Amino acid sequence: GENVEQHPSTLSVQEGDSAVIKCTYSDSASNYFPWYKQELGKRPQLIIDIRSNVGEKKDQRIAVTLNKTAKHFSLHITETQPEDSAVYFCAASPNSGNTGKLIFGQGTTLQVKP
């Protein structure tokens, strides 16, 4: 089945710097890759997603890139702010059975220092 690996597990940056989180997946048939942000004690919230027919997608300070050949995708946050501090999860949707279930990475704790 699908396996998603996420790195780094923790990331600390200064306010205003960029942050990059990387994920790899194993199932080449996976075709949908969302990113979720989870603040302490809160629900995971979808912040951006990308489909396998697109190489890059941007939404204000957040961008996601996908390399299908290498089976990896990355989240880029520019001009980080303290409110970006949270745990970020990548996920992949294996196409087998088309159930829509997501397989999540282990999470990256991002700390943005003021």
Place this chain on the structure above:
Amino acid sequence: NAGVMQNPRHLVRRRGQEARLRCSPMKGHSHVYWYRQLPEEGLKFMVYLQKENIIDESGMPKERFSAEFPKEGPSILRIQQVVRGDSAAYFCASSPEREKLFFGSGTQLSVL
């Protein structure tokens, strides 16, 4: 649209008791997913349901765990004879089209 509603937010059970977790999906969403999250870990898929049907339960333990999504009412995740290892946050998510999941606030289950 109130979003995905889960209750209770916190549930305390003693070993051997039953836990019932409820999830009302967003209006218009017919796909429901349950995930389990252990402290400082990712979300682990448990089960995917549509109205009155279990579509994929490959992530759910074979014993003590069951899920349903009846024609009327919320989806229920039921854990019988709870053990300490069941302590976790259980998140429900719903989707209008599969894949784009919207999560509830979760139920924190603590087993004493």
